Amino acid sequence: MTMVQDMPDTSIPTPHESPRPTIGALFRRRPELVSLAILIAICVIVASINPAFLQPSSLIDMGRASVVTGLFALGVFAILAAGGIDVSFPAIAALTMYSATLFVINVWPTAPMALVVVSTVVGGAALGALNGWMVHTLKVPSLIVTVGTQYLFRGILLAFIGTVWLMELPPQMIAFGKAPLLEFQSGNGVTVTLPMYFLVFPAAALLTWFMFNKTLMGRAIFATGGNADVAERLGYNQRIVHIFVFAFTGALAGMAGIIHVCANRMANPFDLMGIEIEVIAAVVLGGARITGGTGTVFGTITGVLLITVVNNSLVLVGIPSTWQRVVVGAFILLAAAFFVKRSHKS
Amino acid sequence: MKQGLKNTSLIVAAAVAAMGMVSTSALAQDGKSITTVVKISGIPWFDRMETGVKKFAEANPNMDITQVGPSTADSAQQLQIINDLVAKGTDALAVVPMDPAIIEGILKRAMDRGTIVVTHEADNQKNTMVDVEAFDNAFYGASMNERLAECMGGEGKWTTFVGSLGSRTHMQWVGAGEENAAKYPGMELVDPNNESFDDANLTYDKAKELLRKHPDLKGFQSSAGNDVLGIGRAIEEAGLAGKVCLVGTGLPNPSAAYLDSGAITAIGFWDPQKAGMAMNSVAKTLLAGGEIVDGMDLGVEGYEKVSVKPGPGDGLLVFGNGMVLADKDTYKDYLF
Numbered sequence: 001m002t003m004v005q006d007m008p009d010t011s012i013p014t015p016h017e018s019p020r021p022t023i024g025a026l027f028r029r030r031p032e033l034v035s036l037a038i039l040i041a042i043c044v045i046v047a048s049i050n051p052a053f054l055q056p057s058s059l060i061d062m063g064r065a066s067v068v069t070g071l072f073a074l075g076v077f078a079i080l081a082a083g084g085i086d087v088s089f090p091a092i093a094a095l096t097m098y099s100a101t102l103f104v105i106n107v108w109p110t111a112p113m114a115l116v117v118v119s120t121v122v123g124g125a126a127l128g129a130l131n132g133w134m135v136h137t138l139k140v141p142s143l144i145v146t147v148g149t150q151y152l153f154r155g156i157l158l159a160f161i162g163t164v165w166l167m168e169l170p171p172q173m174i175a176f177g178k179a180p181l182l183e184f185q186s187g188n189g190v191t192v193t194l195p196m197y198f199l200v201f202p203a204a205a206l207l208t209w210f211m212f213n214k215t216l217m218g219r220a221i222f223a224t225g226g227n228a229d230v231a232e233r234l235g236y237n238q239r240i241v242h243i244f245v246f247a248f249t250g251a252l253a254g255m256a257g258i259i260h261v262c263a264n265r266m267a268n269p270f271d272l273m274g275i276e277i278e279v280i281a282a283v284v285l286g287g288a289r290i291t292g293g294t295g296t297v298f299g300t301i302t303g304v305l306l307i308t309v310v311n312n313s314l315v316l317v318g319i320p321s322t323w324q325r326v327v328v329g330a331f332i333l334l335a336a337a338f339f340v341k342r343s344h345k346s
Numbered sequence: 347m348k349q350g351l352k353n354t355s356l357i358v359a360a361a362v363a364a365m366g367m368v369s370t371s372a373l374a375q376d377g378k379s380i381t382t383v384v385k386i387s388g389i390p391w392f393d394r395m396e397t398g399v400k401k402f403a404e405a406n407p408n409m410d411i412t413q414v415g416p417s418t419a420d421s422a423q424q425l426q427i428i429n430d431l432v433a434k435g436t437d438a439l440a441v442v443p444m445d446p447a448i449i450e451g452i453l454k455r456a457m458d459r460g461t462i463v464v465t466h467e468a469d470n471q472k473n474t475m476v477d478v479e480a481f482d483n484a485f486y487g488a489s490m491n492e493r494l495a496e497c498m499g500g501e502g503k504w505t506t507f508v509g510s511l512g513s514r515t516h517m518q519w520v521g522a523g524e525e526n527a528a529k530y531p532g533m534e535l536v537d538p539n540n541e542s543f544d545d546a547n548l549t550y551d552k553a554k555e556l557l558r559k560h561p562d563l564k565g566f567q568s569s570a571g572n573d574v575l576g577i578g579r580a581i582e583e584a585g586l587a588g589k590v591c592l593v594g595t596g597l598p599n600p601s602a603a604y605l606d607s608g609a610i611t612a613i614g615f616w617d618p619q620k621a622g623m624a625m626n627s628v629a630k631t632l633l634a635g636g637e638i639v640d641g642m643d644l645g646v647e648g649y650e651k652v653s654v655k656p657g658p659g660d661g662l663l664v665f666g667n668g669m670v671l672a673d674k675d676t677y678k679d680y681l682f
Contacts, residue, residue: 163386316559
């Protein structure tokens with residue numbers, strides 16, 4: 001529970017809290033606990049329908065599947081906290097991962113993996129900073145700016161860099177995607193592997209938590225998301241806040257992109273299209289308000305796990321593929337309705 | 347926005363075409379010209395097709411036979427290229443349409459001007475004289491399933507993947523597969539028609555989940571080009587290569603590593619080299635005033651005895667027997 005953020009949020013009035021808080025009040029104060037409760041409920045239901053869900057292999061698969069969504073979600077959380085929104089991160093990830101892979105294949109086949117990762121992170125941060133600079137300078141809503149740059153980045157990728165799928169990755173990238181953190185044989189002779197790159201997700205979560213809770217920048221971001229004018233009068237430099245927060249998201253997107261390529265063992269420039277909806281849904285389910293200024297890292301992780309579990313247990317439960325999208329959609333609507341109701345009450 | 351782009355390129359195309367008509371009126375050669383227009387140039391599939399077009403050109407030195415295509419997957423660019431070719435007066439067009447609906451108009455105009463029009467991978471194209479298809483979809487699906495059944499020894503649980511439930515050909519393939527599997531009472535279809543959206547990563551996650559739900563799952567039949575890569579990776583990482591069978595549509599080069607490791611049992615596809623030659627062969631016959639009839643030999647491997655049916659428009663649908671099922675031992679003959 002140390003991951004819970006103390007919300008410096010002025011929009012939720014707290015005076016009429018009773019001395020002995022009821023469960024309802026607790027949920028209102030800590031919306032991420034609602035998601036956690038839903039997550040636990042779903043796990044119990046799935047496990048009771050099909051106990052195979054509780055195998056270590058299934059938990060490991062879900063841990064692995066949550067990495068890319070999780071990195072994206074931490075970035076979106078940061079931007080929502082600052083009162084903005086970003087839909088360009090999948091394009092940033094695609095552009096950086098494809099360019100880096102192409103460069104390694106054609107120019108420098110022996111490039112060390114650490115350098116490849118750093119270059120995608122820096123590249124992502126640069127593209128993100130461009131978003132932030134435009135949001136600040138043009139004084140245009142960040143949704144508009146990032147819808148624009150999303151087309152721009154994807155367009156540059158397809159028009160100038162390449163449309164061909166890269167199937168033969170250099171060996172160091174394949175090794176990075178395969179390196180096991182944990183490997184064992186399950187009962188029926190199936191090898192289960194938790195890859196090393198999984199660690200990137202908790203590491204990034206810790207970093208994000210640290211930034212929001214222990215640094216001045218974190219306070220500045222929440223203040224900006226709460227009320228930008230007030231934050232400016234308090235002396236927080238809006239330009240730096242905007243550029244920083246979008247660059248942070250871009251950097252996480254770059255990291256997610258290169259992990260996606262290495263895990264997948266191919267670089268497809270058309271990949272990751274449309275993932276933004278799922279990621280934003282995860283962050284909102286994690287208790288962050290789409291209007292900004294609130295949210296916690298813990299909630300974001302809960303939201304990511306929720307989406308991952310729902311996406312990875314429908315077959316296990318036996319819902320035919322025709323119905324899977326219906327279930328996911330209904331589920332998001334239900335949770336969203338709950339959160340809207342909560343914010344009306346408070 | 348996309349529509350706007352298309353309109354702009356239409357205007358550009360018209361302008362280019364007009365200029366073409368004014369400046370170069372003659373592309374006059376001794377023989378006739380056949381131009382193959384592909385969806386995208388520079389990707390492995392159509393590079394492979396070009397080798398077939400070149401072979402055909404070598405066999406017919408008196409004719410002017412070439413292949414062109416847009417540099418990106420953009421139906422407006424393809425339209426522009428066809429416009430240009432019609433204006434220049436090529437004698438025959440062999441088109442692999444990006445989007446059949448977009449080029450209906452220009453193909454009609456081309457035929458009105460006396461240009462021979464042949465298409466491929468477009469059995470819904472109305473304005474074409476002959477649409478050449480590599481195989482009959484039902485036959486393809488059944489053949490893949492037969493290979494799967496052989497690998498599974500005719501018994502065990504199996505499942506199917508399609509690109510999306512709306513993909514007509516994929517549903518035809520797995521449908522025919524199910525019919526074929528009915529011959530083997532020991533084969534049990536479980537959780538069929540999983541959607542892959544041609545996304546290898548998503549397919550990987552789904553395949554893992556299916557393997558977890560059914561630890562005794564013995565076979566996969568997949569449809570979209572990327573499915574074998576996702577399922578193959580799931581099988582390989584689980585150490586099940588050779589124990590679980592996987593037969594699906596795929597291309598030899600990308601699948602090579604998984605075929606070698608045994609994670610993919612066999613891939614099904616058609617050879618674009620042969621399809622390119624078949625299209626050109628049909629165009630040549632039509633240029634010479636010949637007719638395409640049921641059972642005729644196009645002089646191309648896999649198209650020795652084509653079946654002819656009426657197409658959706660005034661043209662004909664020609665089916666070859668151009669399906670290839672390649673496994674570990676044979677894929678090296680088709681590296682593309």
